[in-house]
Amino acid sequence: MTQGAHGHGDHKGHAGTSNDHHAGHDVSREGHGTHDGHEGPAGQGGHSEHGGHGGHGGHSGHGDHVAMFRRLFWIMLALAVPTVLTSPMFADLLGYDLPDVPGIGWVAPVLGTVMFVWGGKPFYTGAIEEIRTRKPGMMLLIGMAITVAFVASLAASLGLISHELEFWWELALLVVIMLLGHWIEMRSLAQTSSALDSLAALLPDEAERVEGGTTVTVAPSDLAVDDVVVVRPGGRVPADGVVVQGAAAMDESMITGESAAVRRSEGDQVVAGTVATDSGLRVQVSAVGDNTALAGIRRLVEQAQGSSSRAQRLADKAAAWLFWYALAAAIIAAIVWLLISDPGTTLERVITVLVIACPHALGLAIPLVVSITTERAARGGVLVKDRLALEQMRAVDTVLFDKTGTLTRGEPAVGSLHGAGGMPTAELLSLAAAAEADSEHPLARAIVRAARDQDLEVPAATDFSASPAVGVTATVNGSTVRVGGPYLLEEEGLSALPESEPWAADGATVLHVVRDGELIGALSVSDEVRPESRQAVDALHQLGLQVVMITGDAEPVAHAVAADLGIDEVFAGVRPEHKADKVAELQDRGRTVAMVGDGVNDAPALARADVGIAIGAGTDVAIASAGVILASDDPRSVLSIIQLSRAAYRKMTQNLWWAAGYNLISVPLAAGVLAPVGFVMPMAVGAVLMSLSTVIVALNAQTLRRLDLSPEASVRELT
Template sequence: MNVPEATSPPGSAAEAVTLDVTGMTCAACQARVQRTLERTPGVASATVDLMLGRAAVRYDPAQLDPGRLIEVVERTGYGAAVPVPTADAVAEQAARDAALEAEARHLWHRALTALVAGAVAMVVSMPLMSRGPMTGVAMDPLMHGIMSWLDGPLRSALPWLYTVPLPVLSWGLLVLTVVVMGWAGRHFYVRAWTALRHRSADMNTLVALGTLSAFGWSAAVTMAPAWFLARGVAPDVYFEAVILIIAFVLLGNTFEARAKRRTASALRRLAGLQPRSARVLREGGLLDIPIEGVRRGDLVVVRPGERIPVDGEVREGASAVDEAMLTGEPVPAAKSVGSRVVGGTINTTGALTIEATTLGADSRLAQIVRLMRDAQSSRAPIQGLADRISGVFVPTVILLSILTFLAWWFLAPEGSGVRAVAAAIAVLIIACPCAMGLAVPTAVMVATGKGAELGILIKGGAALERAGEIDTIVLDKTGTVTAGKPTVLDVLVAPDAGWTSERVLQVAAAVERLSEHPLAGAVVREADRRGLAALGATGFASHGGRGATARVDGASVAVGNATMLREAAATSPTDVVPTEHPGATLVHVAHDGAWVGTVVVGDAIRESSRVAVDRLRRGALDVVLLTGDRASAAEAIGSAVGVGRVVAEVLPEGKVAEVRRLREAGAVVAMVGDGINDAPALAAADVGIAMGGGTDVALEAADIALLRDDLGGVADAVALSRRTMRTMHQNLFWAFAYNVVGIPIAAGVLYPAFGILLSPILASLAMAFSSVSVVGNSLRLKGWTP
């Protein structure tokens, strides 16, 4: 067997592989595959997703390999394979979508055939129901009313049908039923037999048992009606019920497959953003080539109104680019020479020449598609209850069906045989493990897709569930509450230092050129703007939460906050706070142990920050501003945006400690940062939310990544998570309540008081409706707005 190699997760002795699993139809199937994998020696963990037909497995390579794992799955009766990796995650998603559409179309053709055959069977059965002995003893009032209503018009339209001998009609129905069972319903019996061979049971088992029981009873009655009559048992046949059960179950599966495809519409939409060709400058001319032919470094020309085909950097031209489909931001972003652009976005106004930098599976669009697909197969903890019940559901239903048959056979006063068969079959058919298996995954799929439309990447069900429970939001200041684009407001010079503001800025820039901190960029940009010569620096060292040091022109230079200055200089300024810039950050400069000046840096507050904080507080959330900046600056920013509590002058490790302190006090905490400088605090929180504008680090650093630089996305993420949790609870309640109420009704508990015995036909309709209703409720999330 040619099996692609698995990948090894960084920092882990275990390896991980994803398998495509075929043949799963309900929660019991999923539970069996997962349970089998988890019990396999050498498997560290396994997560099986019914919706996507995937199994993510971590295993010990010393004991197992992907080929062995495939054999384990196949021994449970399902197909398995390692998907062949493609260079294009977008193309891979398009192929998955086409497979889902083909599945729904195939199911619809079989369901339509069975429905037509069922209609014919109902017509042919009318004379049997109206002329047969002991007519209607096992029929519920609704079905009896339907038959009575149809009998008159049918006698008028097809009078000859009522002259056909009853045995001929019965044998004709038997042949028609065999054809439908052998073609439209064949997969139910094949999969049920496979499950039986592996000592397990699933939804197919229930459908197969129910229809085979009805068929077996009807065939026996057709072949020996006198034997049943002699024993006081009505020789009623259920051929039309067998056909219609298959038809309605297939119809439900069709609607379910189409609904599943709709739940993946966000992925389909993202996959559709990728242009299939690009206009490339080669050999002195423009060539239209397939997107797969673009190479790194190619110059791609994009005209106004066209989609940008690749990630890259603008080399010529200026335009506004509509990035709403990726970030949810409605206002086009200005792009000029040096700006980075993302494939799949729309160039709106001017022509651009772009140098291709990232292609195929490494492109931003492919990363987002891959992250969303992984998120949609991630399981929410709340799913555990449904999984535990699904593991024993089918055997329990079979036992209840047997008990129902025995109770009716021995305890019912008249027509006990036919009633026993009808009730037992109805119990098997009405039971629906599918609804329990779909209750949570469908909500996760739709919610993560909706989040992507809003520029919010939610990494799976666990993140959704935790985000729906948070009660405290901790905000970093720089790049979160503020715009993250600091500028120099002023340069102060120490009295009697003999320095100029230009010299202070020049020396500070020499050190900051080697730093990645956002404030360092502001200092360097201001020095360049003033045309100051760049000085060389050696021995650079970064001191987290305080600043940086280096040697410049042979002297020791320290650049940073007041803590850094106290460590580097004998004296510390106490009166350099500029009253005209109360929210500014002070970057002190020490030269050979003496303070020589301070660079005053300001970072504008995002326009959306105050509105977003107000939304969070109105949502009963405590909002905390956590920053390493000086207290007065932090208080000024906090007051401007309406934050309830400010914690200032905190080092990176102090941010982690503050998050842990809040959690230990009983709070469920979300930490919001830029995904770069706040990674430890993001990891320490219950939910980490990265505002990175879609940077690679931000996409990987947190549970939730915002593709747009807007604090409003945090409020949207919390609101969406809470709405999704309500949907999950509604789905689970319906799935459990349906079975708790439906199975007893099918067993006949209403018969003694109301004379109602549910027919197998209506039981199959109810079962189909149960699954579709759960998926439909999840799909309502598509219309949710913040």
Template sequence: MNENQHSGSTHQHEDHTSIKQQGHQNMSERHQHGGHHDSGADHMAHHHGDFKKRFFISLILTVPIFFLSSMTTMLTGIEIDFPGADWLLFILSTVIFFYGGWPFLAGMMTEVKTKNPAMMTLISLAIVVAYLYSTAILFFSTGMNYFWELATLIDIMLLGHWIEMRAVMKAGDALQKMAELLPGDAHLITEQDEIEDVPLQEIKKGQIVLVKEGEKIPADGRIVRGSTHINEAMLTGESKAVAKEVGSEVIAGSINGNQVVRVEVTATGEDSYLSQVIKLVSDAQKEKSRTETLSDKAAKLLFYVALAAGVLTFAIWFWLSSDWSEAVNRAVTVLIIACPHALGLAIPLVVAKSTSLSAQNGLLIRRRMALEDARLIDTVAFDKTGTLTEGEFKLTDIVAETGTEDELIQIFAALENQMSHPIATSIVQEAKSRALPFQNADQVTAISGVGLEGKVSGDMYKIVNTRYLRQHMSNLDLTKAEQFAGEGKTVSFLLRNDQMIGYVAIADEVRETAKQTISGLHKLHKKAMMLTGDSRKVADKVGAILGIDYVEAELLPQDKAQTIQKYQRQNETVMMVGDGVNDSPALATAKVGVAIGAGTDVAMETADVILSKSNPKDVLYLIRLSKETYRKMIQNLWWAAGYNILAIPLAAGVLAPMGLILSPAVGAVLMSLSTVIVAINAQLMKVQ
């Protein structure tokens, strides 16, 4: 098979399926954990399709119940009666009670078992009381039964849960779309250089796959032949296609442009970027925030309030009227209308929407509390290199105190060739451009906050910064080096056996987005700080260009963390944004740690939030998202709690002297309506 032949394979693969299942499972778990944290697990197992089916079957059965019930006789004066009519009414109502009401009854049993009664117990109490009372009236007494109210109550509750489930699933759409990004198979390049279409689970690390124009990348990898443009929008939020060439890394699920490329697989399955993103979002959605914990406590409290109110309502109405029927009616309405359904959903639905929005815009939330804390930030601290600057250094000046420039660069390159820092890359690139032969360096070791050291041709060399020279070789004339630093350049010095033999100056362009970020922070009334290991002059120059409020320079990794602690002791809440290993202590110390996506694994593991687009401007979106999330949470809490504060007395009949009395069915409508409003309010959340 050649590279232009199309695949006809329709295999499904385990990795693909497992990632899809992870997306589905997350939505189910999120609903169980958050949507009704206090509700029965059995109820949560029913997806919206099950509620839809139960709703329509129950609705059909409700039609004959309407014509046979006492309610119809009361409203129309027409009594439909025939032999067995009571039994038909009872049988139809019993089917609705057990079939339509089963999710609520099962939820109640689980809540009672776990000694955690809440919404499902309230609903079940209401329908059980209505069913038993109506049965007793029908067969053993005279009076008005409530089978019509029972049926309509169950119908409305099923409809409300169906709508709610749709809202929850809609909130997880972004995550589900991620889970469906992978193709079904891959074009494997065999050892005989032939193309074989295989299921994706058979692809292993180190193998070469062919990706045709317009196809999805099947696995994380590195391009080994060809060049193209890759659309990574669904993964990083970056809408424009990214140019890729030999050596460039590609992400599973992104879409290839109009060129055929060959990719060496570097990660599959659970190790892939896509799978890790899904897990991050899933974990973030499961984590409970302070506001959500508050809503859970309020929902539990409301159960006991509603139960007490129901019992009290029954006692007072029976005492005043001696009417069992009306007393039961009032008590059932109170139990229904007080269900903490909206309260239980108020926060989880907002969280589901906000984490989906963050994923769509390239923000990966590793610790959900960070999303709540970001709105409280006073100061945002940035690392300089690779965060506020491009991190793409260019060697601009070479000063050789002894020997030639080529000899100086040759030693620099021998040591830096073993490092991955952008400064090292620029020096190595300079050596290559001069076609200088590379020498071997032994015992190369990084010196934290200083540089590195190693042996070349038997001599011990060190590459150090300005601060090291001031501390250990203060007698040196550094006038010219300081002039370079004043221009915003980074200066690295080379020592041979502790004697300086020359230095180089390297320039790093300030990111255009960094200027917009600092300006945006000031508009949000936040302060900006820069923490860098670079020299004071370089730091001040960059700080002046960007308009940064605080500049802290010549810092060791532990100094960055200590600086953040110092500001936090002064009652400033600090967010740290960085990309390197030396930023990890600061990321861990700050109230919120944010890693730039192109940074190191250590920084990623320490951070609370990852900016996958490597754009510091996304910090502004994070803060705005945090504010909007909190605003929606408070709105939903007030609506859910405020509704119950007003509705319970109304359901109990405090306005009965004025002729205003709510039936159980109307109570169910109001309760379901509050839930739907909370769900819609969460879905309307938007962040500019």
């Protein structure tokens, strides 16, 4: 027996899915311009353009950039080995003599030139872009360093300037390390899916249009308003419309996020992408193309992602300051050394300053943390799609949870039981489970599961039958047992038990059990709150965060769950197209919002939030719209993201200080600030400090691997 034949779902009249069966239908008319002019938060979508990384074209094609930087890195690494080993300055630094081989003196210049022209291209083209946009940053700093190193090294090799200014080995290492940093960064930012593609995939490939007395297979795009289409059992609705014939239990979870199937019959609205689970329908099309609810949600996702402000990375800011710092130091050094020394010494000091300013460690400071963080997060069940979202999580002060499937299990569970006339509740549940055993309805499965969990003996039933919108009937131990809602009582001429009235007021579905025409008891079935939800809410409160819940369910259901969990604020009865508006409302109050959800209707809100967190068991669209994805459905994992965000930010800050600290100290020393006391930092010493800074940054990032990101550990760590 299929689930729709059971009919219990019709009596979830309190729930948003039953009352709000037009949910999402008017999104194309109401939601289209909702966010026009609204400046979105930093964190979602900010990676579409990457501060100062214009040289590699932003991040519109992460997959292409990953492949490009990976290939370029390995090629340049192969060229760097002979370049470094045959560089006269490197040989002097390590104290070995180059072999007396004809032409060996030209190996480093030739390969170094290839590395500059080929391997350095992403950086000097990026530098040109930063100059054009007047936003100096990492690319300009790297571009300046490799260009100065190349020009000085080539001039030294040609004998035009002092051989002490030959930096082929430094040029080679700089190109290789920077390419490695960018390869790591691109890989960590690579997108795994597309929200818009996922939305398109919800529509069926074909539709059956009624023409005369026959049906013709057409593409959904060929449908017009007022066409009548056939939706077969298990099939998806190809366009928004009104049921003109038949009735079916509709799975609308991909649109509403609500798990319970909702019965739709003649005169009811159905939405494109929803599934008729049990029987066929004929639907008169009322909206097609851009006017459908799916298209409206798609637009909201696009708008929310597009309106998000571009976050400027810490490393880019540091690089911008270091660029001006190095440039100012070089100019001052040039002026001072020209006054006190000869042009040759002046040139040597200026070139040394500009080359030492190259951000070896700075180029790895952020990418290494990002790479280790995303890898460690994945092992802990947290998939980081948007690094900027993870960075923003440490600043979140409000967590907005979708109710169904997030704070609750998203499936019905038996709650209260009451036996009439002294009927034991165990016997009542056993009889109800026997009658329901042959039904596939979600409420029936909940009753059978409850009896099994209590190890009750469930007798065999015969003569099973189901009546839509009424309930089920079966013969159990020679008696006729019926389980159903209000219509069942109406058929039997019975009144509901007074004890069941509070259950309905709290938003539960109330089912009555009748044996041989006598009401023997009632039970409540509702969406079960996850036990982990209480721990998650309590832990978030201890961190000083506000916890808000949003749901399409009616007020009684929402407030019952909120009161149980101690949630601070509730948005109830919210239509799908208005969830993003509620996120914006919180942001307008000055809140930094993390949204946790799992349904397609959550996608615009996930994209609008400062941090979008998708439950991994949710839909592809919600996952694609989020910056962070939880592989598990444990709401405590939100604490894991906070812990990860704080730890990653701490390491990024430490690494930036280490990396920038090297430049802050070495640049003035290279410029000769201590020359009056007889110390001018040799290039070799600068190279050692440069390498040491890079090693410290790498080792510091490795400490992130010790993080325990299990939900239990995160709760302990943060509270």
